[in-house]
Amino acid sequence: MHDVVIRNGLLIDGTGRPGFRGDLAIDGERISAVGEVAESGCRTIDADGRIVGLAFDGNQYSIAGSFWYDIEKNRAIAVHPAIMIEALERVYKADRLLAEIELSKD
Numbered sequence: 001m002h003d004v005v006i007r008n009g010l011l012i013d014g015t016g017r018p019g020f021r022g023d024l025a026i027d028g029e030r031i032s033a034v035g036e037v038a039e040s041g042c043r044t045i046d047a048d049g050r051i052v053g054l055a056f057d058g059n060q061y062s063i064a065g066s067f068w069y070d071i072e073k074n075r076a077i078a079v080h081p082a083i084m085i086e087a088l089e090r091v092y093k094a095d096r097l098l099a100e101i102e103l104s105k106d
Contacts, residue, residue: 001039001040001041002026002027002032002033002037002040002041002042003026003028003041003042003043003082004026004041004043004044004045004082004085005023005024005025005026005037005039005040005041005044005045006023006024006025006026006045006047006052006081007023007037007044007046007047008021008023008046008047008049009021009022009023009024009047009049009051009052010047010049010050010051011024011034011053012051012052012053019051021049022034022036022037023035023037024037024052025037025039025041026041026081026082043082043085045081045085085098
């Protein structure tokens with residue numbers, strides 16, 4: 001059983017290739033499976049065809065960070081889905097929001 005499984009998402013991997021429909025499994029701090037994930041998760045999120053990716057909030061300098069790095073300018077924010085779930089549950093007590101995004105516990 002995985003920690004988190006995101007099902008039925010449009011997976012964007014950051015390589016520049018087109019997104020593809022599939023599932024994503026997370027265990028601990030790592031993505032452990034991509035594609036069709038047969039196993040269940042302690043937490044399951046139905047992405048309902050929405051985009052799933054890790055680093056969507058950055059600036060123009062972080063985009064080119066593969067070619068050069070400037071410690072003063074490069075910025076990107078990546079948030080692990082398990083942390084978002086934890087914050088919504090324990091910090092913000094956002095039960096209605098969790099229900100709205102169709103989070104279910106297996």
